[in-house]
Amino acid sequence: MCEILLTMNKIVKNAFEAIKGIESNMTIMLGGFGLCGIPENCIAALAESDINGLTCISNNAGVDGFGLGMLLRRHQIRKMISSYVGENKEFERQLLSGELEVELTPQGTLAERIRAGGAGIPAFFVPAGYGTEVAEGKPVREFEGKMYLEERWLKADFAIVKAWKGDTNGNLIYKNTANNFNQVMATAGKITIAEVEELVPAGTLDPNYIHTPGVFVQRIFQGTNYEKRIEFTTTRPG
């Protein structure tokens, strides 16, 4: 057993310290699917800042007053790159009034564009959207008798993810379906910020079960007061 633990100075005190360096007009990625697995602490800290003009890459845009809805309410977002943006009245209003720009991307293509950004692949071909308005202006090409369209990578100045457990080296483990876009986004930020429910010393987590190796994470902190709002509570009797 190796006695020397890798120790790195990735730990920041809280969300306010974590978002230092995020400036107006930057591009940021935010993990989560709906309100599941969103980085609540960092979003709240951004909502208290004067940062605006952000391009946000996120599968969804939150709900009124929670998640990215908090940033929309304060007009901090100029453009969203998402696959589905329902459930948000303020979003609709800003979109219709032209205050907000939206680039709709098929969900799997969005995930792959982010993966490509993190993996250093500038472009790739997918079948999704061929023959639809998503393909407008994009090169198309036939492979083995099927048509594909070219998509480009996505990268961000900052990627902000939420994990279940993390260690001081930045290794991350996600829980259940709160993983979603977090794991892939963690790879695609020039600086990746991870907020975790439980921060433990390096060497505590089983290396066999790490989802995000620490190399992708530059800042980490243990978040507080997770609300974990549910959009639709559905139950069965019993």
Next chain:
Amino acid sequence: MALDKNAIAKRIAKELKDGYYVNLGIGIPTLVANFIPAGMQIVLQSENGLLGIGPFPVKDEVDPDLINAGKQTITAVPGAAFFDSSASFAMIRGGHIDLTVLGAFEVSEEGDIASWKIPGKLVKGMGGAMDLVASAKNIIVAMMHTNPQGESKLLRHCTLPLTGVGVVKRIVSDLAVLDVTPDGFKLIERAPGVSVQEIMNATEGRLIVEGEIPEIEL
């Protein structure tokens, strides 16, 4: 009599085969899960990162970190697996999902599908629908044959923005089961008590009727 939503789902469940990995869309497709034949092993995929969707939780089991693609709280069956969105769509895009069932506003006789955008109405986005229709090995559309005004939704050409081109294999509507063929919609089965003529009247696209058309058995 036209099928109701549950009957459409029940008919679609007859398309399932033991060992299938299946993605069910929102709406009628979700109901298919209620009619999986006893003893058949079907694994349901949720594109937000789960293989092995279980039933809705009882009140004490509700977990905000465990939802389906419709953002409803769910459970995971024993033997389930969680993964991230890029792995999820690798399963879909890579052709590892055997069957996708989804709804539609319109389907054309060439198998085009329109399901995500109505001009003039607010656009919410395509979510994973374009990825799913472009890549699933088999795609069944669950839909009403006509809109509330009685106009056909099975058309020669779709009028709404497309989700995918030439991808639909089979349609189960409230009136009929139809296959998309190079020559048009081929009538396979009709809803109990619904005549071939009624289905013809409700279908704008070319309809192929060969021989006696059996009634749907549920």
